[in-house]
Structures are given as C-alpha cells and as structure tokens.
Amino acid sequence: MRISQLAAATDVPVATIKYYLREKLLHDGVLTSATQARYDDSHVRRLKLIRALIGTAGLSVSATREVLLGLENPPESGHDLLGIAHHAVTRTAPDDVDLSSAQTLLDRWGWGAETCDRDTQAALVRALHGLSEAGFDAPAALLDRYAAAMQDIAEADVESVPTDSAEAAMQHVILGTLLMEPVLLAMRRLAQQSASFQLLGGTESPRQSGAQ
Amino acid sequence: MRISQLAAATDVPVATIKYYLREKLLHDGVLTSATQARYDDSHVRRLKLIRALIGTAGLSVSATREVLLGLENPPESGHDLLGIAHHAVTRTAPDDVDLSSAQTLLDRWGWGAETCDRDTQAALVRALHGLSEAGFDAPAALLDRYAAAMQDIAEADVESVPTDSAEAAMQHVILGTLLMEPVLLAMRRLAQQSASFQLLGGTESPRQSGAQ
DNA sequence: TGACTTAGATAGTGGCACTCGCCAATATTG
DNA sequence: CAATATTGGCGAGTGCCACTATCTAAGTCA
Structure with a gap:
C-alpha cells in the first residue's frame, strides 16, 4: 500500500500523513527504495486512532504522541x-x-x-x-x-x-x-x-x- | 476604579482587558473624558467570569461572547x-x-x-x-x-x-x-x-x- | 520513453489569544 | 504651572499550533 492509498483508505490528506510521520505519531513504512515505502493495515489502524485522539478526544499532537508511546510500551x-x-x-x-x-x-x-x-x-x-x-x-x-x-x-x-x-x-x-x-x-x-x-x-x- | 486597578484586582494584564473590551466580552467603562474611564465591581465580576469560561471551561473567545450575550438577554x-x-x-x-x-x-x-x-x-x-x-x-x-x-x-x-x-x-x-x-x-x-x-x-x- | 508518484526537507498558511507600541489627551504630582 | 505618569483607542506584531504547499531527486508503471 502506497501513501496515496493510505490517504484514500483513511480520508487523511497525504500532506497530513507526512506530517504525522515527521512528528513520530505514525511509524515509518518499509522503504522499498529511496523514494518509495510500503504501508499496511497497521498504518490504517494507527491513523484512525490518531484522528480519534486528536479530533474526538481533542488531544494535542504531543499528548497524542505520549499516549501512543504508552500504548507501545505498556508499564508493568x-x-x-x-x-x-x-x-x-x-x-x-x-x-x-x-x-x-x-x-x-x-x-x-x-x-x-x-x-x-x-x-x-x-x-x-x-x-x-x-x-x-x-x-x-x-x-x-x-x-x-x-x-x-x-x-x-x-x-x-x-x-x-x-x-x-x-x-x-x-x-x-x-x-x-x-x-x-x-x-x-x-x-x-x-x-x-x-x-x-x-x-x-x-x-x-x-x-x-x-x-x- | 481605573483600568490598572481593575487589572490588579483581577490579575489580568491591562493589554488583555483592552482586548476583551475590543472583543465585546467586557462592557465599556463610563468615560469621564476622552482618555479616561471608570470601572466598577461589575467589571471585576465579569472579568472573573470571562477568565473562568475561557480558562476553566476552555471556551473560545467567540463562544464566550455568545454565552455572555445570553446571560444579558435571557430567553423567555x-x-x-x-x-x-x-x-x-x-x-x-x-x-x-x-x-x-x-x-x-x-x-x-x-x-x-x-x-x-x-x-x-x-x-x-x-x-x-x-x-x-x-x-x-x-x-x-x-x-x-x-x-x-x-x-x-x-x-x-x-x-x-x-x-x-x-x-x-x-x-x-x-x-x-x-x-x-x-x-x-x-x-x-x-x-x-x-x-x-x-x-x-x-x-x-x-x-x-x-x-x- | 514519458507521464505519474513518492520520500524527504523546507517553507508557508490561517486561526487564535493575546501582546506591544504609539499618540494625543488627560490626570497627578511637586 | 510644569513635569511626569496614565489612559483610551487602534493597528500591528507575536508565538503557538496543526496542518499545507512546494520543490527536487529518485524512483514506478504503461
């Protein structure tokens, strides 16, 4: 799945996805060459989650990043x-x-x-x-x-x-x-x-x- | 009460009070001359209310204005x-x-x-x-x-x-x-x-x- | 081959809530 | 009365935020 398809699947503009990638809200895709990367279902799910946290819950980008970080590294x-x-x-x-x-x-x-x-x-x-x-x-x-x-x-x-x-x-x-x-x-x-x-x-x- | 005293009484900067006056969140004081106006307790109360609505409740300035407008013109x-x-x-x-x-x-x-x-x-x-x-x-x-x-x-x-x-x-x-x-x-x-x-x-x- | 797409980076946008600076007019103080 | 400080009014600037646009080199696909 390429970035434009990811954008279509989640209804999030490509430019915004790139922004989330830069801000480390969304994990990088697998680079297949210098200017191509592949994305998968995990990116779709993550992107929907990000949108819900920012849009529905009203979190800031940095707060969202902390929450996602917590989701990946669950405390004991x-x-x-x-x-x-x-x-x-x-x-x-x-x-x-x-x-x-x-x-x-x-x-x-x-x-x-x-x-x-x-x-x-x-x-x-x-x-x-x-x-x-x-x-x-x-x-x-x-x-x-x-x-x-x-x-x-x-x-x-x-x-x-x-x-x-x-x-x-x-x-x-x-x-x-x-x-x-x-x-x-x-x-x-x-x-x-x-x-x-x-x-x-x-x-x-x-x-x-x-x-x- | 002059604007600096109003600022001191409410802990709101003078520049911010002027901003609220411009935005019609706070009613004007009584002009005593071209460059002086008097404020009273109603301004102190209103200012505290504004700060609570914007700060505590997290309303925007325009939403706050609508609420205050409603407070002054109660619907039947x-x-x-x-x-x-x-x-x-x-x-x-x-x-x-x-x-x-x-x-x-x-x-x-x-x-x-x-x-x-x-x-x-x-x-x-x-x-x-x-x-x-x-x-x-x-x-x-x-x-x-x-x-x-x-x-x-x-x-x-x-x-x-x-x-x-x-x-x-x-x-x-x-x-x-x-x-x-x-x-x-x-x-x-x-x-x-x-x-x-x-x-x-x-x-x-x-x-x-x-x-x- | 040639049109289209992409990663990556830099720069720009629009909105919001102030915040600053200026000036002429006035108030206060000595 | 003169010197100093304050004020109303207003335009412009600031800092932050969440995007958004543009560009280039390097690809992909028909």
Whole structure:
C-alpha cells in the first residue's frame, strides 16, 4: 500500500500523513527504495486512532504522541495505565495549587487520597476554583451526588477492562478514558435537556441548531 | 476604579482587558473624558467570569461572547437556557451526521428525542463514531450504565436550579453546565484511580506528577 | 520513453489569544 | 504651572499550533 492509498483508505490528506510521520505519531513504512515505502493495515489502524485522539478526544499532537508511546510500551503496574491516559488530558499548569481541599473531598467520597495522582487532584481543585471565581457556589450535597454518579461510572470502567491480555487492557483503558469523555458530556447535555423539558417545561419546541 | 486597578484586582494584564473590551466580552467603562474611564465591581465580576469560561471551561473567545450575550438577554423559555450553554461547547461541524443511531439510544434511555437539540445529538453520534473508529467497541450495557449515571447528574442539575429569579436561573444553568464539566471529568479520573487501586491492585505507589 | 508518484526537507498558511507600541489627551504630582 | 505618569483607542506584531504547499531527486508503471 502506497501513501496515496493510505490517504484514500483513511480520508487523511497525504500532506497530513507526512506530517504525522515527521512528528513520530505514525511509524515509518518499509522503504522499498529511496523514494518509495510500503504501508499496511497497521498504518490504517494507527491513523484512525490518531484522528480519534486528536479530533474526538481533542488531544494535542504531543499528548497524542505520549499516549501512543504508552500504548507501545505498556508499564508493568496495572495501575499506571491510567496515569498515561490521565496525564494526556490534564492541563499541566506548573502553578502548585493547594491540595488540602482536595484531600477533604477525597476522604469524604472514600477515594484514598494517596492512590490519586497529584495532577488530577490539582485539576479538580482548579476546576472548583474556577467555578467559585465565577460566582457559582456548588453546594456540598450536589458535589456529593456528582461524586456518587462518577464512582458508578468509574466502577463500570474498571470492571469492563479485559484481564486476559495486557495490551488489550492498555488499549481499553486509554481509549475508554480519553474517547469516552466527549460521549459522557454529550450524554449529560441530552439528559439535561430531557430533564429540563419534564421539570421546567418547555413552552415551545427546543432550540434547534441554527443559532447563528 | 481605573483600568490598572481593575487589572490588579483581577490579575489580568491591562493589554488583555483592552482586548476583551475590543472583543465585546467586557462592557465599556463610563468615560469621564476622552482618555479616561471608570470601572466598577461589575467589571471585576465579569472579568472573573470571562477568565473562568475561557480558562476553566476552555471556551473560545467567540463562544464566550455568545454565552455572555445570553446571560444579558435571557430567553423567555426556561428550556432555551440550556441551548445557549450547550451551543457554546458543541463543536459545530457542518457535516450532517446520521442522527438515527442517536434516536435509538435516546429512546432506550427514555430521553425524548424531540426534546433534544440536534447539535447535541450530533455530538453524541460523532463521539461514538470516533470511539468505534479507534477500535473501541462500547458494549450497550456499559453505555446504558453511563446513561443512568448521567441521568442522575442531570436530574440533580435541573433540581438545583433556583426558581425564584430568572437571572439567577440563567447564571446557574450556564455556569453549572459549562464550568462543571471539568469538575466532573476530574472526579471520574479520581474515582477511576481509586477503583483501579482497589480492584486491579497497584503494585506500588501511583504514578505521581513529574511524567516528563 | 514519458507521464505519474513518492520520500524527504523546507517553507508557508490561517486561526487564535493575546501582546506591544504609539499618540494625543488627560490626570497627578511637586 | 510644569513635569511626569496614565489612559483610551487602534493597528500591528507575536508565538503557538496543526496542518499545507512546494520543490527536487529518485524512483514506478504503461
């Protein structure tokens, strides 16, 4: 398979494939001469994965590279899989936030603070801080309810990880974490619309697309 | 309050404030002469809100402008509030996706398809499509479990909306939708880490920040 | 043989969120 | 009142990012 065929098979422009090759997101094809290389199904799969991570999950190119690197070199610990996926989506801000408020919440929800990544805790603190800065006071009861729902989801996540193969587990955890986020958010919005229609009552038909 | 004091009070550079003024994110101050204007607490609050929407929620400047516009001109229908918030976070891709698969899911989850915004349905379809393109087959049972959890959350969302004032409801819905998303995602990651530690068992201490 | 394709490298594009510099007009300070 | 600092308004520049275009030498295929 030549590069133009790879492009046709994945609907990705040739120039973009070359860019991914340069950026080491996509592994090189087999050179058959100085100006020809062969690509195969592994490139097709990889390219679709790259597009999903960049397009659907919204990762940056460098974060995508790290995730793919993790997929190829699975860590020994079964727990570290998550770290790779979580690190990719956690906006790492070097400003050290105060994690004590996170500790309190994690204790309350029964999530061992010592088993949780500091960056992720910082992400929670930053998100809550942004909320309060904007003048939104989230009642503790509401947060607790959110936490219970997310624990449900996380348990489903962890239980659904295949245990037979390390590679399969790796793939599952990373994709299940990264690519499921937009699914969950879309679900929440749809559920909100449904719930608001039932409780608040829509006076007329809901707002449809063309809002511009 | 002069612009430099406004900058000091919000920790936003003067040049950036001027940029927000130009982009109509921040309302003008009261001109006291050709080259002086006064700002007040409303500007401080607005600026913090802008920063939260752009920084925490990750909105673009133009999406932020639309949200702020919606905050000032609340729609009559109580249901349309959501549309403004949801439109801001929904990557509007002009490619018309096939919504029939979404209809099936919405029916199964008891969310009236006719009460749901098309853009949001399209977002769900696109997210699920990205998932399958990457080689991740989400079992229906898993999606159902996710949907149940998100319905819990959405009900909590809708119930917590204050009913006394239209402005308060507006503010609550928009911030609760947009700024809560990063909170929820961080919660899911923490819950995953906690659950994975308990079920899969971490062989050693979890991966801590410095992954670079 | 001659039209077409490719690897590899360099350079350019468009969008975004700022950021800078300037100027005339004004405010503040001594 | 004079010297200094600040401001509104505006055009232009910056840095980053994800591509995208172009070029050349070296092939492939009919």
